[in-house]
Amino acid sequence: MxxxxxxxxxxxxxxxxxxxxxxxxxxxxxxxxxxxxxxxxxxxxxxxxxxxxxxxxxxxxxxxxxxxxxxxxxxxxxxxxxxxxxxxxxxxxxxxxxxxxHTDPFGSIENAREKFAFRTRMTRESSFSIDYDELYDLLEFERENGFIVWVLGPAVIFDHDSREALTRLVEAGYVHGLLAGNALATHDLEAAMHSTALGQEIYTRRTAALGHYHHLDALNEVRRLGSMRAAMEHGLVKNGVMRAIHERNIPFVLAGSIRDDGPMPEVVADCYKAQDAMRNVVRQATTVMAMATQLHSIATGNMTPSYTVTGGSIRPVYFYSVDMSEFVVDKLANRGSLSARSILTNVQDFLVTTERGLRKRQH
The missing domain is CATH 2.40.420.10 (conserved putative lor/sdh protein from methanococcus maripaludis s2 domain)
Known part of the structure; x- marks a missing residue:
């Protein structure tokens, strides 16, 4: 259906x-x-x-x-x-x-529950098969009819397969906006230049010789050239998420942090300018996919209402929080993002599964 x-x-x-x-x-x-x-x-x-x-x-x-x-x-x-x-x-x-x-604008659909029942909260033990199928339906619809914003921590880059899966999701049109920090872009470009993330090979997990220099070398080279796009034009960045984002002119915001190295030239260092830039992207959002970043997820959740007005019609904004930690998704809800849906799993596995599931549907 x-x-x-x-x-x-x-x-x-x-x-x-x-x-x-x-x-x-x-x-x-x-x-x-x-x-x-x-x-x-x-x-x-x-x-x-x-x-x-x-x-x-x-x-x-x-x-x-x-x-x-x-x-x-x-x-x-x-x-x-x-x-x-x-x-x-x-x-x-x-x-x-x-x-x-108006706290119930789209009608609550709750399964009838016994007064006493097991497993009524989402935990790492919950089954998520139906959540994936519903997510595939949603993302296929939103690719053509909505605006999908991804909020990402660097863990999505640290694995070869999840980095490839995320790149393919960008190329397939499932990413319309990206919110992240300096680390995601830095380690994506490090992977493109050195096949490592924080000095560890992204497929074998072997530590490279002098690998702790790799992300700094990547930062330094990009800063020398002036921008990530310039690094791509010079042939230093031939693959990855940020290259796919740039090739498709997808809006992105890299919000600065007090712990940043470098940072990348595109990082917005002023936190309120970063907040404004993030909200400009979130205003367009109809679905938000937040994963592996507690602070960015909560920040985005604070900017995201449960609804938006598109074409004169009021529709829901879907918000997914994907993380291994129950604490993270609980804290998101505790900070006011009551409409967020959680999937508790390794985000690297989640990205690979999601990209594979969507690709199978296209064939």
Whole structure:
């Protein structure tokens, strides 16, 4: 059965007929919201601007405030607030303050459960066969109809087969945006130049002689040439994920870290500029695949609402978290990304399995 997006269920606005209009107060101090501000969630939120006229911001993210600009609403980070901005105030979310947070926009599909049952939480013991099949359906649909953002840690590069699988996923059109740190690009280029990652051969795991220099040599050479693209044009980078990304002009953001070596010239060192660049990519996302990076996954989760508006229609944003650690996926949910689905497995195996499964479907 072909994949189909779930229908959006609008709130029952008739039941909110007695609700007051949403209130807005002016910002006085730059970057400081008025007392009693309303903080956004991952869910669709409606604000009554006139009697029976409920408006939903088209683009949102959690832990921000809502600024009224005429008849439109903008979801804004605190640091962007300027004097005179009119910020929504009110902390009751069921209409009492003219604010309605819609927590079940696509209808919950829950299996009937016994009051007492085993294995009701996702763990490393869970079976994931159906998750893979559902993911294949989703990615095939999104390749043609959506925008798939991958959030990746360097572990996906440390294995020969997973690096090849990820490169093929890029080439096959399943990657529309990439968010990562300096390490992913650095070790991908190290693999292209030296067939190692952090000095260890990516297929045999043998430690190369003076291998601890390899990622530094790769960084140094790219910095000498001025960019990764220049290194590719000079023939130093003939394969890999970043080459495939560049060849297809896929947008990517490499967010800097305090522990970075080098870093690569393309790394965004200012954390707030990196956040802005990441959000510009996330705004387009309809599916997010986050794997093997706790901090980048949580950061992206904080920027990703549970919905997006495309072509005038409201649809869900799917968020997958893939990691070996239950702690990582639990922490993502604990930081507010309640809609994230987890697959607990080695990400290298996950990439190989996913690419192979999608490729088989094409034949």
């Amino acid at each position: 072909p994949f189909a997006l779930p229908a959006y269920n609008e709130p029952d606005f008739a039941a909110l007929s007695g609700a007051p209009l949403a209130r807005f107060e002016a910002v006085i101090t730059p970057g400081v919201a008025p007392d009693g501000y309303h903080a956004t969630t991952i869910f669709p939120e409606y604000f009554q601007l006139a009697p029976q006229r409920w408006i939903m911001p088209a683009q949102s993210r959690m832990d921000c405030v809502v600024v009224r600009r005429g008849d439109e609403l903008d979801v804004v980070e605190f640091r962007r607030l300027a004097p005179g901005d009119m910020v929504c105030v009110g902390r009751r979310e069921n209409g009492e303050d003219g604010i309605y947070v």
